[in-house]
Amino acid sequence: MIRFGILGAGNIAxxxxxxxAKVEGAELVAASRRTAGKAAAFLAEVxxxxxxxxxxxxxxxxxxxxxxxxxLALPHDLHHAWALRALDAGKAVLCEKPAMLSEAEAAEVTxxxxxxxxxxxxxxxxxxxxxxxxxxxxxxxxxxxxxxHASLCNDALAAYRTRDTYILGGGPGSGVLLxxxxxxxxxxxxxxxxxxxxERVDTAFYEGSDVYVDAHMTIGGVAAELECxxxxxRPRQLVVEGERGVLAVDDLHRPQHAELRIxxxxxxxxxxxxxxDDFYGQITHFCSLMRAGALxxxxxxxxATLRCARxxxxxxxxx
Numbered sequence: 001m002i003r004f005g006i007l008g009a010g011n012i013a014x015x016x017x018x019x020x021a022k023v024e025g026a027e028l029v030a031a032s033r034r035t036a037g038k039a040a041a042f043l044a045e046v047x048x049x050x051x052x053x054x055x056x057x058x059x060x061x062x063x064x065x066x067x068x069x070x071x072l073a074l075p076h077d078l079h080h081a082w083a084l085r086a087l088d089a090g091k092a093v094l095c096e097k098p099a100m101l102s103e104a105e106a107a108e109v110t111x112x113x114x115x116x117x118x119x120x121x122x123x124x125x126x127x128x129x130x131x132x133x134x135x136x137x138x139x140x141x142x143x144x145x146x147x148x149h150a151s152l153c154n155d156a157l158a159a160y161r162t163r164d165t166y167i168l169g170g171g172p173g174s175g176v177l178l179x180x181x182x183x184x185x186x187x188x189x190x191x192x193x194x195x196x197x198x199e200r201v202d203t204a205f206y207e208g209s210d211v212y213v214d215a216h217m218t219i220g221g222v223a224a225e226l227e228c229x230x231x232x233x234r235p236r237q238l239v240v241e242g243e244r245g246v247l248a249v250d251d252l253h254r255p256q257h258a259e260l261r262i263x264x265x266x267x268x269x270x271x272x273x274x275x276x277d278d279f280y281g282q283i284t285h286f287c288s289l290m291r292a293g294a295l296x297x298x299x300x301x302x303x304a305t306l307r308c309a310r311x312x313x314x315x316x317x318x319x
Contacts, residue, residue, distance in 0.1 A: 170208025194220020
């Protein structure tokens with residue numbers, strides 16, 4: 001049995017816990033928040049083992065010998081420090097995206113995981129949904145890729161202004177590029193090998209946080225566009241243009257449907273519903289890696305975490 005502790009049991013951790021309950025051979029045994037009372041309230045709301053421990057101190061959870069792995073769901077700017085502390089405590093780490101704020105931070109954490117012989121994986125759930133292999137196969141059918149446009153835009157700024165959210169506030173972990181742009185970066189990393197060159201970045205800011213980013217790049221000589229927003233609604237799609245046709249993937253951060261249009265052929269709808277939900281695939285994969293004694297994932301390797309962080313670093317440098 002793989003015993004998980006949740007470090008930072010906030011909103012997204014509820015969805016993780018619900019999915020974890022469906023994973024065979026894994027269970028939630030502990031959670032930490034700012035106070036033990038809040039951690040206990042969280043555990044009362046989600047599936048967990050009888051007697052699951054509630055901690056008001058993250059260090060106390062890491063010292064728990066009955067915890068094998070950490071789901072790190074703290075705000076973005078806390079990932080680096082607490083991933084290192086979790087690894088120092090001998091825990092495997094499944095870290096919410098974006099894994100780190102920069103390539104330098106990602107390099108330090110992945111090196112620490114290798115040195116300690118522990119598994120570290122960025123929770124890039126798009127790589128573990130049932131549609132993913134169909135998307136990869138469809139891209140292969142397009143012939144040489146000429147352009148990729150990855151867009152994840154939401155009109156949510158008014159809602160964000162009314163509640164406490166790490167996306168706003170101007171802090172080091174704030175902004176839509178880290179929160180949504182990382183999904184776009186992951187697709188671009190997978191589909192386009194080669195050097196990343198940023199040509200132009202258009203941005204909008206609110207109280208010091210980026211709320212719209214449109215980055216035009218070339219990656220390995222292929223035109224690429226990364227677009228993300230929380231202040232406007234635009235198509236949330238991955239569009240891959242190739243010599244023979246076009247592939248459009250809907251809801252690129254939670255994909256279940258894509259449309260493949262090859263010249264001279266009928267349009268093909270690619271449908272692949274979740275097995276349970278959009279978290280389940282990455283959790284089962286992570287657990288299988290732990291059982292195998294692996295130090296990183298072949299689907300979301302350390303190199304991908306580093307390259308995605310590098311892409312966001314260069315976009316920020318360009319604006």
